[in-house]
Amino acid sequence: MRLPGSKSISNRVLLLAGLSEGTTTVRDLLDSDDTQVMLTALRTLGCRIVPEGAALRITGLGGRLGVREASLFLGNAGTAMRPLTAALAMLAATQGGRFELSGVPRMHERPIADLVDALRPLGCRVDYLGQTGYPPLRLLPGSDDLDLSVPIRVRGDVSSQFLTALLLALPLLTAKQTATIDIEGELISKPYIEITLNLLARFGVAVQREGWQRFVIPAGSRYRSPGDIHVEGDASSASYFIALGAIAATDTPLRIEGVGTDSIQGDIRFIDAAEAMGAEVAGGAGWIEVRRGRWPLTAIDIDCNAIPDAAMTLAVMALYADGPSRLRNIASWRVKETDRIAAMASELRKLGAGVVEGADFIEVTPPLHWTPAVVHTYDDHRVAMCFSLAAFNPLAEPPPAEPVPVRILDPKCVAKTFPDYFETLFSVVCTQADWIPVITIDGPTASGKGTLACAVADALGYHVLDSGVLYRATALAAIRSAVDADDKSALAALAEALDLAFEQGNVRLDGVDVSALLRHENVGTLASRISAFPAVRQALLRLQWSFRRLPGLVADGRDMGTVIFPDAPLKIYLTASADARARRRHQQLEAAGVSTTLESLLVGLQERDARDQNRTASPLKPAADAVLLDNSALSIESTVDAVLSYWSRRTPLA
Numbered sequence: 001m002r003l004p005g006s007k008s009i010s011n012r013v014l015l016l017a018g019l020s021e022g023t024t025t026v027r028d029l030l031d032s033d034d035t036q037v038m039l040t041a042l043r044t045l046g047c048r049i050v051p052e053g054a055a056l057r058i059t060g061l062g063g064r065l066g067v068r069e070a071s072l073f074l075g076n077a078g079t080a081m082r083p084l085t086a087a088l089a090m091l092a093a094t095q096g097g098r099f100e101l102s103g104v105p106r107m108h109e110r111p112i113a114d115l116v117d118a119l120r121p122l123g124c125r126v127d128y129l130g131q132t133g134y135p136p137l138r139l140l141p142g143s144d145d146l147d148l149s150v151p152i153r154v155r156g157d158v159s160s161q162f163l164t165a166l167l168l169a170l171p172l173l174t175a176k177q178t179a180t181i182d183i184e185g186e187l188i189s190k191p192y193i194e195i196t197l198n199l200l201a202r203f204g205v206a207v208q209r210e211g212w213q214r215f216v217i218p219a220g221s222r223y224r225s226p227g228d229i230h231v232e233g234d235a236s237s238a239s240y241f242i243a244l245g246a247i248a249a250t251d252t253p254l255r256i257e258g259v260g261t262d263s264i265q266g267d268i269r270f271i272d273a274a275e276a277m278g279a280e281v282a283g284g285a286g287w288i289e290v291r292r293g294r295w296p297l298t299a300i301d302i303d304c305n306a307i308p309d310a311a312m313t314l315a316v317m318a319l320y321a322d323g324p325s326r327l328r329n330i331a332s333w334r335v336k337e338t339d340r341i342a343a344m345a346s347e348l349r350k351l352g353a354g355v356v357e358g359a360d361f362i363e364v365t366p367p368l369h370w371t372p373a374v375v376h377t378y379d380d381h382r383v384a385m386c387f388s389l390a391a392f393n394p395l396a397e398p399p400p401a402e403p404v405p406v407r408i409l410d411p412k413c414v415a416k417t418f419p420d421y422f423e424t425l426f427s428v429v430c431t432q433a434d435w436i437p438v439i440t441i442d443g444p445t446a447s448g449k450g451t452l453a454c455a456v457a458d459a460l461g462y463h464v465l466d467s468g469v470l471y472r473a474t475a476l477a478a479i480r481s482a483v484d485a486d487d488k489s490a491l492a493a494l495a496e497a498l499d500l501a502f503e504q505g506n507v508r509l510d511g512v513d514v515s516a517l518l519r520h521e522n523v524g525t526l527a528s529r530i531s532a533f534p535a536v537r538q539a540l541l542r543l544q545w546s547f548r549r550l551p552g553l554v555a556d557g558r559d560m561g562t563v564i565f566p567d568a569p570l571k572i573y574l575t576a577s578a579d580a581r582a583r584r585r586h587q588q589l590e591a592a593g594v595s596t597t598l599e600s601l602l603v604g605l606q607e608r609d610a611r612d613q614n615r616t617a618s619p620l621k622p623a624a625d626a627v628l629l630d631n632s633a634l635s636i637e638s639t640v641d642a643v644l645s646y647w648s649r650r651t652p653l654a
């Protein structure tokens, strides 16, 4: 698998490119919620940002405000809020600007007082617009000459992002004077400071440091664009796949590309922790390969201060260990996207794990009895990603009596740093087909199955199978190659050899988009006729089964529940009165500019129903265990809601 770009590097590089003089081409940038808010902020501030192929060309402000007043919305991106606060406070003070910085409600609960307290003594004016100590903030003009003669003092033990923010902003002021930062308390998350220093050097600023106590930016330092910069893959995101390899790669190792053992990101040290638990890891520049070593994993007791984000992954790996694992020195978890210690504890307990939590540690004992769990994400991308690893419970030692399903609510919150996380995960794992959930929706023509299936699939993130399309495509292929409508074996051969591709709602037959053609009435009628032949139905079996892919499938047709997926945990039989269906079809056709009469449609529909219901091969009828749903008087929305609520009550997760 290939990793998306590092969030920490992406947002630092964007800000540096935005503040620098000159144009920077940024390659392999992460495209996610957090980088989008940074890009939007930079554009609002007057930076020119244009795509160049897959890269972005950013023309920086060169230390001069392009815009003197702006309101910036920064979502839940700490990597945008903290450094923009520092940089804009300094620019507002020295060049006369007024800026408001806000975010989502959770951002307004994430502390920023330590940074504000470091900025005010310089002469920066920062007002709290809500609760004291938290965003939203207003930054105002201050004293023209900010005073750097006294060392700036900042706490290091709450979030290293305060120091990063100062380090990224101060080169705006150091043309003529030296800036010194003194750290109060023990500096946490040092590897993130290393990333900051590394990138500052790439943009022409060499910071001197004395241990982790004092940082000096010498007079004469100012930003210069490196011209071209590449963002390495995200080491925190790599942790889920390193863990996956340690848990499940029993033959071939899982290869991870985009980040390697040469990474400048601190979270790459997650590899050491994974190895301590039993993973077998190999790596080089830009790649890592992981496979299972010891199994069950070995429980660990480890100081996670240097790998705060990736350490969440260890908490889930601990479910597969041979005893209790203790993750220490993680107080910063409490001020992240959510209170991560509380979140991890409560969700791990749902699975049956024993959890002890403290102010700055968590201890996880593997479940004696795994229990199905519905995992809340607290809008925290890392909670969503690391709990996906709990789905490997059938591999646990000892395994649960029955595989235990795990449902992750709001999986799309991974968009913060890894929008394709689940797609990437599903591309490297496989499971038994009968463990992949299927919802079948059968019913007569024009009952609204297709619309319902798409909406339900969209809500659940599942794949869709419109099986009628397969019969229609066979009919179209028959028309095109002039195969006789009664020649069963020739039709079956056509069905067997269909060259179909599905892309963004369109269907390609032999490489050509036939989506519109397939909906023609004559194609539908022929489909209905040839679908009565057992040989044709047989020929389409394997193709239909191949749609059963992770994370799940919604299949619509006539025999989805009775023949194709008889083990589906939820079967819907959707009907509506013939009148209601004829009216809907009539409206659809009118809207498409096709003129017909209601009467002729009604007759055609009833003929089609009769043929589908009375044929001997897989006749249209409700499965014995199907839920009958008559939607004659229901809106689409309420039909979808009805199915989703049946679904939430099915499955062992109810």
Ligand code: DC
Residues within 6 Å of the ligand: 445, 446, 467, 468, 469, 471, 472, 524, 527, 528, 531, 532, 556, 557, 558, 559, 560, 608, 612
């Ligand atoms: O759902 P539809 O109108 O696109 O289906 C076209 C024809 O294909 C329908 O009249 C009957 C046949 N069909 C079938 O026999 N079995 C299915 N699972 C789906 C469709």
